[in-house]
Every structure is written in structure tokens, then in C-alpha cells.
Amino acid sequence: MVRETNRYFKFDWITIILFLLLVGFGWLNILSASHVGSDINYFDLSQPFGKQLAFIFLTLILIVLLLAIDAKFYERFSSLIYMVSMLSLVGLFLFGKNVNGATSWYAIGSFTLQPSEFAKTATALAVAKYISDLNTDIKNFKDQIRTFAIIIIPALLVLLQNDTGSTVVYAGFFFVLYREGLPKTYLTIGVLVILLSILALKFGALLTVTATTLVLVLLRFLSKKKLSILKSIFIIAISAALSFGVQFFYKSILKPHQQDRISLWLRLEKDPEKLEEMKRTFAYNLNESEKAISSGGLTGRGFLEGTRTTGKFVPEQHTDYIFSTVGEEWGFLGSALVVILFVLLLIRILHLAELQKSQFSRVYGYGVASIIFMHFLINIGMVMGLIPTIGIPLPMFSYGGSGLWAFTILLFIFIKLDSNRINEW
Incomplete structure (x- = not known):
């Protein structure tokens, strides 16, 4: 039986508020990292912060559409969504635009779209659909192989496009499979x-x-x-x-630049002078990012007051290195707040996933948490030099329409699935 009163407003508002806080705080840092001069026109579409504001506005419309669709649609058409997504990845080899060595975008005039971001959602839906099938037993070897295939196919297609960062994210699906009964042997x-x-x-x-x-x-x-x-x-x-x-x-x-990234991370170079030279030349982004974060101290230099941020010392600071802006302008306290918001979001998603009555919704919820966790872990670890440099955005924070919309779709499909549970007696 479905509640008729306010049935369309029974969503988990804690998750929605956490999402909006991250998006809003992310936009403030994009503004800091990309503005030029003292006069700021917030709606200047020629600047990243103006474009991101437009993306956020379109995101709000997207949220309404996602929540308006019947929850059963996502399960019923998950296989079709997955196949269309895989075709979009294959199409990049014919029609894709090469940006920074990766053929990961479709370009329509000045507008670009990165299908690999949306493929993660499609994979999460497909994995949830297959595992929740009555004939599937994840402890069975044949079913394990088929589940791995669902995950590996998009991962390989993305890897062939030279997008290593997005490929690594698919490893997070093993957390999902482990929750559903995958033998511990695989984890070991x-x-x-x-x-x-x-x-x-x-x-x-x-x-x-x-x-x-x-x-x-x-x-x-x-x-x-x-x-x-x-x-x-x-x-x-x-x-x-x-x-x-x-x-x-x-x-x-591995290519020389990939070797250098691993070499810097593991400190394979024994000569201190050569190591510092590598930091100044090859790892310039990382070096400047670490300086920006360390200069923030406890409370930061203040909004729009970061000297390294306003001086544009860190390349790609409004995209992959956005967390360095947080570190410089908001300090340790601001950085800790961002980490806490992400941790609260992840805990909330996992909590809701365990409350789900259907296995499909539970598995998908764990998929959502795993994808966000991998992005969060890799991006912040990369910016702080704790893991090798991998180009990957910080969810809801980094500049880009594809990333923002992909994470919105990923999260709000789960919110809709969860609302189906809330609205049932």
C-alpha cells in the first residue's frame, strides 16, 4: 500500500542537504580558483565559475526529472541503460575528441560531454540488476565471472581511451560484491x-x-x-x-610520465637533488598543490585571499586540484569540514542501503557509495601527494558539467529508489 499524502516529498533530505552543501561549497572554491581581477560577474559564462553556476541550475532541473520518474523504471531498464552507455564508450573511438592525451569526450561545438562519467552509473545499475536476479548466486563461480565481465567491459573501454583515473574507480565495485557474499579469497x-x-x-x-x-x-x-x-x-x-x-x-x-608519477610516489629516485628536480619539473602541479595546502595553516588565508590560488600557481586548480584551494583559503578546519561532509554522505548512503527492502536497491546503494568513495579517496590523496597523480575529479566539487550531472544522476537515482521504500507501509 502506498501513502497518498505527500508521497512525492518523502525523500531523504539529509542526503539531499549534504549534496547541496558540497555543490555550493565546491562552486565557491571554483570561483576562487578561476576568477580574474577584483570585479566579479558571477554570471559570466566565459569563466569557469559562471559556467558551473549554469551547470548547477541545470542540475536542479535534472534532479526534479530524476525524482519524477517511477522508481521501477531504473530497475526495469537498467540493462538497456548499460548497453547504450557501452555504445557511447565505443563511439568515442570513432567520434571522440582528444583532450590532454585522452579520447574521452564528445564535442558538439564548444560543448563537450564525457560518457565515461555516466558509464559508472550504468554499470552500478547493471551490477545491481544482475546480482538481484533470482537465478544469480554471487558465490557461484559462473555468476562471479559474469558479474566481473559487467564491470571489466566499461573499465577496459575507458582504459583504452587513456583515462586511467576513471578506470581505477571500477575497482570500487569489489566492495559491493564483497557485501553481497563474494568469497574473502578474492579480497585477500x-x-x-x-x-x-x-x-x-x-x-x-x-x-x-x-x-x-x-x-x-x-x-x-x-x-x-x-x-x-x-x-x-x-x-x-x-x-x-x-x-x-x-x-x-x-x-x-608504461610511458615515461607514468613511470615518473610512480617513481615520485614511491620515492624510487635515491638522489635527493634529482628527486627535488623531478618535483619542480614533472610534478609541478603536485608541488604547487602541496605548497598551497600547507600555506593555509589552521584557518586558511580567507575566501578569495589565497595568494597561490589567485596567482594561478596550481594548473587545473578549478578541476582536479580543487582541494588545494580549500586547503589554502579555508585551512585545516575547512579541509576537515569537506572531508567530514563526504564521510557523512557516504555513511548516510550505506545506512540507507542497508534499510532497503529490495536487493536491487541495496546493491545499487553500495555501488553509489563505492564510486563516490573511490573518487574522494583518489582525488584528495593525489592532491596531497599520498598516491600517484591520477586525473580524477572530486565529486560535486570539481568544475565540469559532465562530472556534476553524472554524480547527480548516480546519487538521485538512489534517493528515488529509497523514497520507494519510505512511501511503502
Whole structure:
């Protein structure tokens, strides 16, 4: 039975308010990072802050449309949405516009659209649809392969367009699968692969294999449940193949600028002078971003008062490096507030996901949280130099219509699905 009274207004307003706060605060920082001169025309469409204001206005219209559509539509047509999205990614190879080495945009005059941003929502819907099917059991190996395929297809298409940042985001779907019963073995293997890869790059393949062998020997003597010799040899062989394979991939496959990013992150360059030179030349964006954040101190320099921001020292500051503006002008307290807002949004989404009566809505909710979390983690980590530099926007914060609309669609589909739960007795 559906409530008739105010049924169209039963939405989770906490999530909506958090979204609006992030969008509004993001626009203020885009204004700081992109304005020129003392006189500011907020509606100047020739400037990023003016365009973003127009994008926000269109976003409000988009929200109304998303919430007006029947909740069952998103589940019923999820497969079609996914297929159309994949076709849009394939079409980029024929009609895409190359920007900064990535063929990720369709250009219609001065207007550009990035379909990879919307593909994440389509993938979240498709994964939710497949897992919630009565014939699907995520503990079954065949169903696992099919689910992985749904995730890997868009990830590979995006990777072939040279958009590494968006590709990495798809790893977040493993959190969704883990919640739905994916065996812990996959998570354990994933963590070990990442750890071995980092160790191989940092200390060398031979030393990594040697360390792996010593650990297995110690476990054989100290553990009550002993691994067989054949299993131990198999693990060592896999460790060797992975370690030497990672080194080969790093040295022979990756492009020089990609090698430099990893080298800076892991501090592979031992000479301090060369390391500083790399920071000043190749990692200029990161270097200036770190200076801008550190100059903010506890309370920041004040809105529109950041010297490095107004001086345009940080390239792409209104897009991927927007968090450096927060750090300089709003300081540690402002940066902490942004982090808290994102954490509250993620916690709220996960809380609502657990309340869902349908598996489709729950799985989709976890997909929404995972995508936002990956963007949040990678962008802020990148800006602060904690992870390698990867071009990826901060959700609801960074400049760009495609990103803002994609995250709006992603989030408000879930809000609509959740309202279906609220409106039922």
C-alpha cells in the first residue's frame, strides 16, 4: 500500500542537504580558483565559475526529472541503460575528441560531454540488476565471472581511451560484491597482489621473492596448519611471476610520465637533488598543490585571499586540484569540514542501503557509495601527494558539467529508489 499524502516529498533530505552543501561549497572554491581581477560577474559564462553556476541550475532541473520518474523504471531498464552507455564508450573511438592525451569526450561545438562519467552509473545499475536476479548466486563461480565481465567491459573501454583515473574507480565495485557474499579469497588475493607489486617496485623483484619465501618458511614452522610443499612452491612461483612482471610492465610498457608519477610516489629516485628536480619539473602541479595546502595553516588565508590560488600557481586548480584551494583559503578546519561532509554522505548512503527492502536497491546503494568513495579517496590523496597523480575529479566539487550531472544522476537515482521504500507501509 502506498501513502497518498505527500508521497512525492518523502525523500531523504539529509542526503539531499549534504549534496547541496558540497555543490555550493565546491562552486565557491571554483570561483576562487578561476576568477580574474577584483570585479566579479558571477554570471559570466566565459569563466569557469559562471559556467558551473549554469551547470548547477541545470542540475536542479535534472534532479526534479530524476525524482519524477517511477522508481521501477531504473530497475526495469537498467540493462538497456548499460548497453547504450557501452555504445557511447565505443563511439568515442570513432567520434571522440582528444583532450590532454585522452579520447574521452564528445564535442558538439564548444560543448563537450564525457560518457565515461555516466558509464559508472550504468554499470552500478547493471551490477545491481544482475546480482538481484533470482537465478544469480554471487558465490557461484559462473555468476562471479559474469558479474566481473559487467564491470571489466566499461573499465577496459575507458582504459583504452587513456583515462586511467576513471578506470581505477571500477575497482570500487569489489566492495559491493564483497557485501553481497563474494568469497574473502578474492579480497585477500587483491590485497596481496597490490602489496607484492609495491614491494617489487620499491625493493626489486628478487628481494620480494626472497622475502615471500622466508615468510612461507616461517609459517611452515610456526603455524599449526602447515601449507604443503607443492602449495608453497606454487605461491613462490606466482610471487616471482608477478614481481618480475610488474617490473617489466613498469620499465617497458608504461610511458615515461607514468613511470615518473610512480617513481615520485614511491620515492624510487635515491638522489635527493634529482628527486627535488623531478618535483619542480614533472610534478609541478603536485608541488604547487602541496605548497598551497600547507600555506593555509589552521584557518586558511580567507575566501578569495589565497595568494597561490589567485596567482594561478596550481594548473587545473578549478578541476582536479580543487582541494588545494580549500586547503589554502579555508585551512585545516575547512579541509576537515569537506572531508567530514563526504564521510557523512557516504555513511548516510550505506545506512540507507542497508534499510532497503529490495536487493536491487541495496546493491545499487553500495555501488553509489563505492564510486563516490573511490573518487574522494583518489582525488584528495593525489592532491596531497599520498598516491600517484591520477586525473580524477572530486565529486560535486570539481568544475565540469559532465562530472556534476553524472554524480547527480548516480546519487538521485538512489534517493528515488529509497523514497520507494519510505512511501511503502
